[in-house]
Amino acid sequence: MSSTDFFIILPGSPGLSVLIWLLLAIVMLYLARCPAHGAIRSLSRIIRSGMRLASRSVALAEKRLAYRNRQVLLAAGRESVERLIEREFYRVDAVVKRDLSGYPAIQRALADQITHIDEDYIESAELPPPPPTWVDAVEAIAKIPPTGDATVTNILKEIHKTGVKQYKGAMEEYRKSMGVRHTLLKKMMPYWRKLTQTLDQVGKTINGLQERSTVIDSRMEQYEKIRAQADEAERTLSSSAMTQFVISGFVLLIAIGGAIINFNLIALPMSEMVGGGSYIGQFKTSNVAALVIILVEVAMGLYLMESLRITKLFPIIGSMDDKMRVRMIWTTFSILLVLAGVESALAFMRDRIAADMQALRQSLAALEAVQPVSSWIPTVGQMVMGFILPFALTFVAIPLESFVNSSRTVMGIALAGLLRWIAFLLRLVGNVADYSGELMVNIYDLLIFPPLWVEKLVHDRGQQAKINPQEETT
Numbered sequence: 001m002s003s004t005d006f007f008i009i010l011p012g013s014p015g016l017s018v019l020i021w022l023l024l025a026i027v028m029l030y031l032a033r034c035p036a037h038g039a040i041r042s043l044s045r046i047i048r049s050g051m052r053l054a055s056r057s058v059a060l061a062e063k064r065l066a067y068r069n070r071q072v073l074l075a076a077g078r079e080s081v082e083r084l085i086e087r088e089f090y091r092v093d094a095v096v097k098r099d100l101s102g103y104p105a106i107q108r109a110l111a112d113q114i115t116h117i118d119e120d121y122i123e124s125a126e127l128p129p130p131p132p133t134w135v136d137a138v139e140a141i142a143k144i145p146p147t148g149d150a151t152v153t154n155i156l157k158e159i160h161k162t163g164v165k166q167y168k169g170a171m172e173e174y175r176k177s178m179g180v181r182h183t184l185l186k187k188m189m190p191y192w193r194k195l196t197q198t199l200d201q202v203g204k205t206i207n208g209l210q211e212r213s214t215v216i217d218s219r220m221e222q223y224e225k226i227r228a229q230a231d232e233a234e235r236t237l238s239s240s241a242m243t244q245f246v247i248s249g250f251v252l253l254i255a256i257g258g259a260i261i262n263f264n265l266i267a268l269p270m271s272e273m274v275g276g277g278s279y280i281g282q283f284k285t286s287n288v289a290a291l292v293i294i295l296v297e298v299a300m301g302l303y304l305m306e307s308l309r310i311t312k313l314f315p316i317i318g319s320m321d322d323k324m325r326v327r328m329i330w331t332t333f334s335i336l337l338v339l340a341g342v343e344s345a346l347a348f349m350r351d352r353i354a355a356d357m358q359a360l361r362q363s364l365a366a367l368e369a370v371q372p373v374s375s376w377i378p379t380v381g382q383m384v385m386g387f388i389l390p391f392a393l394t395f396v397a398i399p400l401e402s403f404v405n406s407s408r409t410v411m412g413i414a415l416a417g418l419l420r421w422i423a424f425l426l427r428l429v430g431n432v433a434d435y436s437g438e439l440m441v442n443i444y445d446l447l448i449f450p451p452l453w454v455e456k457l458v459h460d461r462g463q464q465a466k467i468n469p470q471e472e473t474t
Helices: 014-031 033-098 100-123 134-142 150-227 231-274 285-307 322-364 377-394 397-447 449-473
Strands: none
Touching (some): 014 449, 033 150, 150 231, 231 285, 285 322
16 A cells, blocks of 8 residues: 555545645544644744844844944054154254254354355445545635636646546545445355355254144144044044055065065975975975075064064063164074075076076987077076065065054954844844745645635624624614
């Protein structure tokens, strides 16, 4: 007896048997209508309540994360602005020590120059020539009426000659005095130029201090907004963090490209040094050694930047005393210099090895050996690259610090957005479950609509019967 025969109530009439089973199912569903509705609604409410509870929990976690992100962002922004303000104060201090510390000397120089100019000006003043003493005599003689006497005429001619001679002498003296005056005025020019240069220098210093003070005022205003935890400051810092994240990430990609080139430059000669047939796990020992050299160079670059106080990834290095810090600077720089020399030598070895391998391939292929082009340019280029790349990788510390600092903010914002979406999806699932329960109840009633229709007819007749006796009574 198969399972199909078990459901055949009337042998030979499967359609009638199916109809009987359908009627029995409808009757059973009609009898179980209320408990089924309750079970469906309870299930939908359980799912909705669970989803809403989970959504509320995720929303609370998102709020706590957003609050933490805000505090971290404001703290990072406050630290950054403090560093900028500190740097501006250092610059102002340097300007004051460099320029304004010599202000008393400048003042004395200005006073001396002004004194020289004043003395020369007084000496160069134009003095009126003294009135000649013979003018009165000429005027008295000029008043003598002409008599036609030859003696008088000769006397007047002599007087005329004497007057002309005196005139020429006076003009010569006047020209000499004007020459001396012009010489004194000419001597004033260097003092004027020095005075002008000194005043220009003082003016530039004052203008520089004014510009620095304007920058400090702007930074202080930004700092006050951050301390007040203003929304504007948070938006500005978020935008700045996004920008720093993108820019530093791009620079790090460039640095990774440089590291890959550096790796390929020293991997081949390292295989000759440590053996090309040895492995560490699944990796060649030569590749691991080349990678270790590059990582050591990056680490030395980080330490060097920390010692120079350009970055602040390791506060313990920055807090060292100056003597120890200077020692660390020279130590890391010496190691970098040695590694750069090693890489340069490896680059030279790589060129020689490549040439030997090329000659070996040609000899194995029984080809006529092609005379290589004798040129030191590729070799020197590789050696220069091998020497420069370690120092270039030193500056990776700067974008790395920006990337680390900005990634905290960016990842926090991204995680908060993800939690917000999860909370929304959980609430959406709860609402969908609630409405799905109502839909299942309606579908359930649709399956048993015949008995429901009969029940409605009976109920309507019962209501009509209750209404009719009341109408007959009225």
